[in-house]
Amino acid sequence: MSDIRTNYENWYAGEEYYWGTQPASFCDELIKLRPFPKAKKVLDIGCGEGKDAVYMATKGYSVSAFDITENGIIKTKKLADKMGVSIDAFVADINTFEIDDTYDIVYSTGTVQYLFDENKEAFFKKIDKLTNVNGIAFFNVFVDKPFLQLPPDWDIEEKMWKSGELFKYLSDWKFHWIDEIVFEDNSGGIPHFHCMDSIICEKMK
Numbered sequence: 001m002s003d004i005r006t007n008y009e010n011w012y013a014g015e016e017y018y019w020g021t022q023p024a025s026f027c028d029e030l031i032k033l034r035p036f037p038k039a040k041k042v043l044d045i046g047c048g049e050g051k052d053a054v055y056m057a058t059k060g061y062s063v064s065a066f067d068i069t070e071n072g073i074i075k076t077k078k079l080a081d082k083m084g085v086s087i088d089a090f091v092a093d094i095n096t097f098e099i100d101d102t103y104d105i106v107y108s109t110g111t112v113q114y115l116f117d118e119n120k121e122a123f124f125k126k127i128d129k130l131t132n133v134n135g136i137a138f139f140n141v142f143v144d145k146p147f148l149q150l151p152p153d154w155d156i157e158e159k160m161w162k163s164g165e166l167f168k169y170l171s172d173w174k175f176h177w178i179d180e181i182v183f184e185d186n187s188g189g190i191p192h193f194h195c196m197d198s199i200i201c202e203k204m205k
């Protein structure tokens with residue numbers, strides 16, 4: 001098992017939710033753009049312990065979610081049970097997953113940095129294939145800036161993206177919102193800065 005996977009398995013092993021159970025703010029943005037029941041199906045790539053996937057399920061969507069960790073998937077199912085919803089949650093690797101289905105909302109937060117360089121193109125082809133026409137996607141990636149140092153807890157298996165690179169892979173889609181921010185973080189106990197690119201976009205054809 002890779003180190004990064006072992007780390008996440010350990011972080012997710014306890015009863016506590018490592019990332020908490022509050023959904024990320026972008027979930028409500030996606031819901032506003034594609035409300036249920038007009039949009040029905042959602043895919044969360046790298047769902048962790050399921051806080052966002054479960055939130056989307058509570059809003060009525062039929063949600064599929066995967067993560068590389070078994071403990072993350074167990075916690076996702078537990079949270080879904082607690083909230084009285086069911087989710088199709090399974091273990092898969094962002095580099096190799098195969099899904100024979102299509103979705104109205106596809107998203108991934110904090111996970112695309114685990115894509116190997118050689119898989120980026122194929123990954124976004126898969127995203128195109130599994131998103132319905134007029135479906136929307138959200139992604140964010142950590143990007144490299146010459147004025148920022150590598151974060152102290154950055155793992156060798158995480159890959160910094162180039163500024164703007166994410167937008168290039170989705171350039172055939174309609175951009176609803178793009179953003180690049182520099183923000184302070186204290187993960188690992190040492191204050192440091194990250195730069196992150198984010199996008200919400202729509203598949204047009």
Ligand SMILES: C[S@@+](CC[C@H](N)C(=O)[O-])C[C@H]1O[C@@H](n2cnc3c(N)ncnc32)[C@H](O)[C@@H]1O
Nearest residue numbers: 008019046047048067068093094109110111114
């Ligand atoms: C920063 S966490 C974000 C989790 C979740 N999206 C959230 O916001 O709570 C990154 C997640 O990526 C998962 N991950 C790491 N490498 C992966 C891979 N190759 N394939 C799928 N998931 C992976 C980790 O297990 C972890 O749950």
